Amino acid sequence: QPKLVGFLANDDPAAKKYAEWTAKTCAETGCGFELRKVDKQDLEEKITEANEDKAVNGIMVYYPVFGGKQDAYLQNCVSELKDVEGLCHKFVHNVYHNVRFMDEEETMKCIIPCTPLAIVKILEYIGVYNTVITYGNRLYGRTITVVNRSEIVGRPLAAMLANDGAKVFSVDVNGIQVFTRGDGIKLKAHKVEDIDTTLEQVVAQSDVVITGVPSPNYKLPTKLLRDGVVAINFSSSKNFEDDVKTKASIFVPSVGKVTVAMLERNLLRLTDYQNDIREKPAKSG
Structure with missing residues (x-):
């Protein structure tokens, strides 16, 4: 049975809800x-202990803890072989550079951050991705706006969508x-430009x-939306107005349950990688 350990070092209600969903x-x-x-001052030490514990297959931290650079440091304290959230430097680098595997032999796929991955899977399920086109270009011709540019969700999501061929407007305060693949469908990774x-x-x-605006006061006006739009909210607050369905052909009010499913997907993948690595010396001997 794969084992996931979650560290909670804050009183954030959204983090607590996520922890409850994960447990359920x-x-x-x-x-x-x-x-x-755990106390936030002890968190780094506790992560290190879990890294070294062979009974633990996956580690996640409910952010924010300190915020800013200290949280970025903590993300890199988690072993990449146990990083179910895909937030360590190697995985983040690979998302931005459209590198899909952890190893040169291409036997171990990269771990992708859970919420961006959940949103991609939702878009695939509802048919926004064009499955006729070759993999990696299936959003070619699509225009997408993401109202959030956090390092945890908004920025990697915009990069992933652009790497699949979309033109992505990334909005924050x-x-x-604009994240694009540049000219045509031949570029390997996205590029980013500030626009007025x-x-x-x-x-x-x-x-x-x-x-994905973390505020109950933010509402994206329905009148701005084009007819037939696909509207997705990943904030714990309701970011769309109540009448959003008058414009949206599909409205997804939350992605929490799919996010937890992607967390488990990543956990199972990492457990397989750990087992393969343990078996390799035996196979060669």
């Missing part, structure tokens, strides 16, 4: 889950950037609008 889903699917509530435009202008062009 793991219980239903037969994965082991242990929530460890500091302005708007408005939320109203980019949303009006978008086939898909994805929101």
